[in-house]
Amino acid sequence: MSSKSRWANDDDPETEAILAQRKREKEEKRRAKAEKQRQLEEQQKQKQQQQQQQQQQQQADSQAQSQAPIPADTDAPPPSKRRRLSNDHDQAEQSPQPSKSTSNNSSTTEGNNLLTLPTSEWGPCRHVDNFERLNHIEEGSYGFVSRAKDITTGEIVALKKLKLEPTSPEGFPVTGLREIQTLFEARHQNIIELREVVMGTKMDEVYLVMPFLEHDLKTLLDEMREPFLPSETKTLLLQIISGLDFLHGQWIMHRDLKTSNLLMNNRGEIKIADFGMARYFGDPPPPKLTQLVVTLWYRSPELLLGADKYGPEIDMWSIGCIFGELLGKEPLLQGKNEVDQVSKIFALTGPPTTQTWPDFRSLPNAKSLRLPSSSSSSSSSLGGANPPLLPRGKFPYLTNEGLRLLSSLLALNPSSRPTAKQCLAHPYFREDPRPKPKEMFPTFPSKAGQEKRRRRETPEAPKRGQEAPKLDFASVFGGAQAGGDSAEAGAGFTLRLG
Amino acid sequence: MATPASSGLKFLSNALATPEQLSNSSSAIDGVAPDLEASIRFAGALLTQAAGVLLRLSQDIIAQAIVTFTRFWIGSEGGSLRIYNVKDVSAAALYLTAKLSFQPTSPRSVLNVYGFLLSKEASPLWCINPTPVRATDPPPNPESYVLTEGQYQAQRLVLMRTEAIILRTLGFNTHVALPHTVSLTYLQTLGVTAPGVAKRVFGHLNSALLSPQLLCVTHQPNALAVAAIYLAAREEGVKLVDSEWWEVFDVDREELGFLVVGMRSMEGFAQAEFDKWKGRSVPMTVEEVESEIERRGTEGE
Numbered sequence: 001m002s003s004k005s006r007w008a009n010d011d012d013p014e015t016e017a018i019l020a021q022r023k024r025e026k027e028e029k030r031r032a033k034a035e036k037q038r039q040l041e042e043q044q045k046q047k048q049q050q051q052q053q054q055q056q057q058q059q060a061d062s063q064a065q066s067q068a069p070i071p072a073d074t075d076a077p078p079p080s081k082r083r084r085l086s087n088d089h090d091q092a093e094q095s096p097q098p099s100k101s102t103s104n105n106s107s108t109t110e111g112n113n114l115l116t117l118p119t120s121e122w123g124p125c126r127h128v129d130n131f132e133r134l135n136h137i138e139e140g141s142y143g144f145v146s147r148a149k150d151i152t153t154g155e156i157v158a159l160k161k162l163k164l165e166p167t168s169p170e171g172f173p174v175t176g177l178r179e180i181q182t183l184f185e186a187r188h189q190n191i192i193e194l195r196e197v198v199m200g201t202k203m204d205e206v207y208l209v210m211p212f213l214e215h216d217l218k219t220l221l222d223e224m225r226e227p228f229l230p231s232e233t234k235t236l237l238l239q240i241i242s243g244l245d246f247l248h249g250q251w252i253m254h255r256d257l258k259t260s261n262l263l264m265n266n267r268g269e270i271k272i273a274d275f276g277m278a279r280y281f282g283d284p285p286p287p288k289l290t291q292l293v294v295t296l297w298y299r300s301p302e303l304l305l306g307a308d309k310y311g312p313e314i315d316m317w318s319i320g321c322i323f324g325e326l327l328g329k330e331p332l333l334q335g336k337n338e339v340d341q342v343s344k345i346f347a348l349t350g351p352p353t354t355q356t357w358p359d360f361r362s363l364p365n366a367k368s369l370r371l372p373s374s375s376s377s378s379s380s381s382l383g384g385a386n387p388p389l390l391p392r393g394k395f396p397y398l399t400n401e402g403l404r405l406l407s408s409l410l411a412l413n414p415s416s417r418p419t420a421k422q423c424l425a426h427p428y429f430r431e432d433p434r435p436k437p438k439e440m441f442p443t444f445p446s447k448a449g450q451e452k453r454r455r456r457e458t459p460e461a462p463k464r465g466q467e468a469p470k471l472d473f474a475s476v477f478g479g480a481q482a483g484g485d486s487a488e489a490g491a492g493f494t495l496r497l498g
Numbered sequence: 499m500a501t502p503a504s505s506g507l508k509f510l511s512n513a514l515a516t517p518e519q520l521s522n523s524s525s526a527i528d529g530v531a532p533d534l535e536a537s538i539r540f541a542g543a544l545l546t547q548a549a550g551v552l553l554r555l556s557q558d559i560i561a562q563a564i565v566t567f568t569r570f571w572i573g574s575e576g577g578s579l580r581i582y583n584v585k586d587v588s589a590a591a592l593y594l595t596a597k598l599s600f601q602p603t604s605p606r607s608v609l610n611v612y613g614f615l616l617s618k619e620a621s622p623l624w625c626i627n628p629t630p631v632r633a634t635d636p637p638p639n640p641e642s643y644v645l646t647e648g649q650y651q652a653q654r655l656v657l658m659r660t661e662a663i664i665l666r667t668l669g670f671n672t673h674v675a676l677p678h679t680v681s682l683t684y685l686q687t688l689g690v691t692a693p694g695v696a697k698r699v700f701g702h703l704n705s706a707l708l709s710p711q712l713l714c715v716t717h718q719p720n721a722l723a724v725a726a727i728y729l730a731a732r733e734e735g736v737k738l739v740d741s742e743w744w745e746v747f748d749v750d751r752e753e754l755g756f757l758v759v760g761m762r763s764m765e766g767f768a769q770a771e772f773d774k775w776k777g778r779s780v781p782m783t784v785e786e787v788e789s790e791i792e793r794r795g796t797e798g799e
Contacts, residue, residue, distance in 0.1 A: 115748040117511035122671040171658040197670040203662040286600040
């Protein structure tokens with residue numbers, strides 16, 4: 001169809017020339033208009049200054065009344081009548097005062113306090129040439145990240161290039177769109193801030209501009225000789241969970257929480273990053289969710305057992321895995337594949353019972369799962385706590401409250417897991433040692449700053465569009481014995497074949 | 499810029515057009531008369547609404563798509579009617595919005611529906627087919643609107659490219675908060691139980707999407723909801739509380755007044771558009787826009 005697109009690559013030089021010409025004309029007209037506007041504004045400004053001088057002599061409240069409609073709009077939605085545009089504009093420039101917080105005590109006389117909704121603007125994407133690329137940071141399953149410098153401001157940022165296939169049948173990939181949309185909406189001190197989206201010359205070059213953070217938690221844990229102190233663990237965990245609490249409050253599931261997606265700066269601040277798997281959810285949850293989410297080691301049992309209806313509880317499971325990893329410095333459940341992952345999980349938590357997880361039998365992949373017959377009696381010996389506590393021996397330095405929190409996060413039954421909000425109120429965070437203030441955090445040399453990182457052994461996040469594997473869990477308990485390390489961790493049950 | 503109290507309200511609020519964007523449209527700079535631009539935008543929004551209905555998308559998706567469609571044309575850096583086909587932008591906005599929703603749809607469904615709606619013989623829309631098919635007429639010949647495989651492939655590429663252009667033009671800002679849901683909450687808060695009022699409120703909110711005053715890209719959802727409730731209660735003869743209740747919902751009297759006037763003018767505007775284009779179709783492509791501009795030029799001489 002009409003190939004007059006400004007960005008079409010296949011334009012012949014002639015139309016391009018016409019377009020360029022048109023663009024120039026447009027620019028000129030715009031400039032002329034802007035100039036006119038500016039003059040108008042100046043006149044108005046003078047007028048207003050005179051007015052203000054007069055008014056200063058009058059009483060304060062009478063001033064508020066006579067000027068009524070104008071200051072009302074400084075922070076409010078743009079005015080609807082054009083003839084007032086310039087007026088408002090220069091008011092906004094003139095009064096950058098604290099009006100924002102109290103704001104909008106508009107035309108009505110009582111000085112009422114109307115809340116102003118946060119307002120933003122939109123504009124076209126800038127070109128990626130506004131940034132100078134410095135060095136490569138990493139390649140995830142969703143794109144390349146490099147450190148870059150904003151040429152105009154000199155600021156160091158992280159540029160993440162989205163992987164787009166030019167001939168994708170669905171057009172712009174929905175995962176990329178969701179990543180951008182959820183990140184734009186999730187403004188929180190513990191979530192990475194998406195500053196803007198910039199594009200290259202071609203339509204399939206899309207970059208996310210985010211602040212550069214020195215570390216990711218995974219690399220940091222790899223580099224450290226000792227795990228974080230209990231007080232530090234609490235600070236980190238509190239930050240992660242409050243970021244997640246905000247996300248869940250905005251109806252966003254992250255769906256790929258893991259230590260390598262948690263970024264940290266040298267001020268002890270942690271931010272959740274990589275929203276490549278994130279999406280909105282609802283109540284009831286939207287149908288046909290993909291089960292192929294969350295990197296294997298952080299994937300919850302209901303996902304492994306093939307649930308296609310799930311909710312934010314899957315993120316809470318990942319939080320449990322991250323908690324365990326912060327304590328032990330090593331990923332908690334390092335399965336080699338889905339089946340092995342399930343057997344590692346059950347070795348840690350004990351197998352599910354009809355008391356702890358009544359619905360698990362109805363999950364698609366649970367049919368092939370054969371549980372040891374003694375499981376129901378063995379779990380009742382754990383004092384009847386629901387969910388049962390994890391074996392103490394695995395986490396020797398954790399307090400009782402800590403173990404209780406960890407056990408509830410790693411509850412097999414998703415409905416037994418606490419919400420992010422409940423976690424934040426957990427006594428674990430209030431008992432001694434108290435969370436360490438962020439400012440007191442030690443600093444570490446940044447790997448991402450210059451050196452190239454060594455390849456990680458973490459399995460990759462699942463690729464979207466992959467067929468969910470039909471898993472045969474018949475070997476879960478047989479395989480565990482071969483795994484070796486599960487025997488000592490067995491939560492008081494014996495593994496029996498068949 | 500958000501105050502602590504309102505920072506959690508981002509999902510209830512929208513990006514709004516700046517005064518600069520409102521005073522300069524790309525089309526106007528390209529020499530499209532303002533009334534023609536308004537007509538085309540109105541018809542494009544009608545087309546989007548009709549396509550959404552035929553695709554059985556829920557109204558929240560359709561409404562978001564119309565807002566995205568409207569935003570695309572605003573400002574000197576927005577899209578120009580002399581460069582982009584209205585019909586393509588409408589289709590891509592709808593496809594893009596549905597993709598991000600809980601109810602995605604396929605390119606083929608979208609293009610089939612647009613093929614039908616844009617057919618000058620089969621379309622039920624007055625702005626495209628000036629002699630709408632009546633129930634008593636024989637059904638239109640399917641050949642006039644069914645896409646061939648070749649046409650489908652070509653249009654699919656256009657759909658994908660237009661989608662990317664919309665994303666670039668809007669800086670990937672695809673978030674649209676709608677006034678519909680808050681209006682129901684407000685009605686409950688006000689203790690209004692008459693179902694007629696709620697129906698009327700939704701009617702006003704849906705027609706505000708088509709407003710030539712661009713109400714939905716210049717006002718926040720809470721203000722739109724309050725204005726629709728005010729108007730609906732009046733029309734239905736339902737008495738609301740005896741005080742300045744709109745302030746409870748953070749809307750001042752001035753904004754309310756403006757929005758009420760804007761919403762009340764919609765019916766007259768729609769009728770005027772219908773009369774103005776009687777017997778002709780509203781331009782939906784760049785070529786049609788060009789020939790309309792030419793026609794006006796020769797008429798003026």
